[in-house]
Amino acid sequence: MAEFLSLQEAVSRHISNGDTVCMEGFTHLIPFAAGHEIIRQEKRDLTLIRMTPDLVYDQMIGAGCAKKLIFSWGGNPGVGSLHRLRDAVEKGWPNKLDILEHSHAAMACAYEAGAAGLPFAVLRGYVGSDLPKVNNQIKFIECPFTGERLAAVPSVRPDVAVIHAQRADRKGNVLVEGIVGIQKEVVLAAKRSIVTVEEIVDDLGASVNACVLPSWAITAIAEAPKGASPSYALGYYDRDNAFYKEWDGIARDRETFQTWLKENVFEKGAA
Amino acid sequence: MSLEFTSSEMMSVTAARALTSDMTCFVGIGLPSEAANLARLTHAPDVTLIYESGTLQTKPDVLPLSIGDGELCESALTTVSVPEMFRYWLQGGHVSVGFLGTAQIDRYANLNTTLIGDYREPKVRLPGGGGAPEIATNAKEVFITVKHSKRTFVKDVDFVTTVGFGRDGKARDNVPNIGRGPTVVITDLCILKPDPDTKELVVTSLHPNVTREEVIEATGWEIRFAESLDTTPEPTAHELEILRDLKARTNAHHAGQQ
Numbered sequence: 001m002a003e004f005l006s007l008q009e010a011v012s013r014h015i016s017n018g019d020t021v022c023m024e025g026f027t028h029l030i031p032f033a034a035g036h037e038i039i040r041q042e043k044r045d046l047t048l049i050r051m052t053p054d055l056v057y058d059q060m061i062g063a064g065c066a067k068k069l070i071f072s073w074g075g076n077p078g079v080g081s082l083h084r085l086r087d088a089v090e091k092g093w094p095n096k097l098d099i100l101e102h103s104h105a106a107m108a109c110a111y112e113a114g115a116a117g118l119p120f121a122v123l124r125g126y127v128g129s130d131l132p133k134v135n136n137q138i139k140f141i142e143c144p145f146t147g148e149r150l151a152a153v154p155s156v157r158p159d160v161a162v163i164h165a166q167r168a169d170r171k172g173n174v175l176v177e178g179i180v181g182i183q184k185e186v187v188l189a190a191k192r193s194i195v196t197v198e199e200i201v202d203d204l205g206a207s208v209n210a211c212v213l214p215s216w217a218i219t220a221i222a223e224a225p226k227g228a229s230p231s232y233a234l235g236y237y238d239r240d241n242a243f244y245k246e247w248d249g250i251a252r253d254r255e256t257f258q259t260w261l262k263e264n265v266f267e268k269g270a271a
Numbered sequence: 272m273s274l275e276f277t278s279s280e281m282m283s284v285t286a287a288r289a290l291t292s293d294m295t296c297f298v299g300i301g302l303p304s305e306a307a308n309l310a311r312l313t314h315a316p317d318v319t320l321i322y323e324s325g326t327l328q329t330k331p332d333v334l335p336l337s338i339g340d341g342e343l344c345e346s347a348l349t350t351v352s353v354p355e356m357f358r359y360w361l362q363g364g365h366v367s368v369g370f371l372g373t374a375q376i377d378r379y380a381n382l383n384t385t386l387i388g389d390y391r392e393p394k395v396r397l398p399g400g401g402g403a404p405e406i407a408t409n410a411k412e413v414f415i416t417v418k419h420s421k422r423t424f425v426k427d428v429d430f431v432t433t434v435g436f437g438r439d440g441k442a443r444d445n446v447p448n449i450g451r452g453p454t455v456v457i458t459d460l461c462i463l464k465p466d467p468d469t470k471e472l473v474v475t476s477l478h479p480n481v482t483r484e485e486v487i488e489a490t491g492w493e494i495r496f497a498e499s500l501d502t503t504p505e506p507t508a509h510e511l512e513i514l515r516d517l518k519a520r521t522n523a524h525h526a527g528q529q
Contacts, residue, residue, distance in 0.1 A: 124448060232341055
């Protein structure tokens with residue numbers, strides 16, 4: 001059964017230096033509150049996996065939490081670059097960052113294979129792309145039935161999955177609504193999971209086919225209202241597109257970034 | 272009577288006209304999204320728009336800033352998970368057109384969104400592949416829209432993130448279960464299509480008031496022109512009005528969320 005913890009305790013107990021951590025939410029329900037708590041607790045040498053690193057990993061990379069990043073699209077959506085990610089890759093600041101990049105299709109398949117307990121995923125992918133030349137985790141196999149050449153990538157099976165969701169009931173069952181991304185897959189693929197939620201309620205109000213993660217499939221739940229902001233939580237608040245644009249200016253410069261980090265993360269405790 | 276319009280508007284309107292109501296289009300963010308929604312709001316009201324965030328048959332009122340804005344989900348017929356989107360809907364063969372933008376494109380319509388320079392020591396690191404590598408091969412055909420400049424239109428891309436026709440124009444030959452690849456590239460200067468035999472991009476239509484010299488100047492290889500070179504029809508007053516309204520709504524929406 002999922003254990004209800006404070007966010008501080010959930011992160012402290014379940015994320016260790018050197019862990020492989022997937023904080024997912026495909027442009028929706030991005031677990032920013034949890035990311036900030038990881039920064040505050042100064043976790044180090046994490047291998048971070050996320051399809052779209054987004055601002056949350058830009059912040060964590062800039063804060064020095066990561067040694068490696070596995071991703072498939074590393075931009076600020078609709079705005080431009082992730083400057084902290086670029087600074088780490090291009091200049092090694094604040095530390096060297098190894099990267100391993102995929103396509104979205106491959107990563108989505110890798111999460112699904114992880115949830116299915118399989119060692120690898122197979123897809124009709126990477127045809128003609130240079131990505132297999134720079135990522136030794138992309139291989140090609142022959143279909144045993146048709147002989148077709150298909151791409152194979154190892155499944156994602158992280159130490160810890162971190163997601164944000166709309167709500168949990170008092171037993172710890174969690175409802176995810178809207179763009180569900182790969183929330184379910186990443187939780188099932190991981191050894192441990194932390195789910196932050198907007199609120200804890202008596203009744204989830206889930207329809208029969210809703211995306212519900214049962215309590216017994218989750219390790220820890222922490223209440224974190226507005227825990228996905230400046231991303232959004234459908235039914236609770238909108239994406240703060242203005243902040244996504246503002247981030248470009250904040251992250252472009254190391255000092256401006258560090259000032260922002262100090263004022264908005266370190267000097268603000270976990271809820 | 273001639274209307275006033277910018278080269279960007281010319282590009283968006285021309286790109287929109289490439290779509291029809293019977294298409295199912297997997298839409299990239301940015302210029303493709305603008306063109307696809309313009310098509311939906313003008314001549315192709317029944318075009319099916321799909322975004323990689325899992326939103327099927329979506330009808331946003333404003334253009335999304337990200338691929339997963341709430342607007343896309345709330346106006347969609349339904350929203351599926353990301354693995355389902357890529358595995359069932361795209362790889363499963365339900366997408367007729369992939370509509371992509373790019374940072375670099377070469378003469379064989381290969382796209383680079385990964386980096387400029389050397390992979391291990393990039394001059395400029397770009398976002399990466401996202402959905403494009405598999406959209407380009409699993410959709411039945413691919414439309415590309417991108418602004419024309421020498422920096423963008425290079426002889427050979429620094430990195431093939433997403434295959435057009437490969438380094439030699441033959442990457443799709445004898446590959447089973449692969450789409451036709453890029454069939455049209457729409458820029459702010461012209462329309463290009465791959466030569467049926469060599470697959471090299473050829474200018475087939477110049478936009479109004481654009482000269483061959485301008486296209487030559489903005490292209491990083493010796494660009495060829497079709498023997499019967501067309502002039503792209505101008506935008507209509509209706510198309511311009513809808514496009515400007517859409518952009519004004521979008522800007523007001525994204526600026527108003529302080």
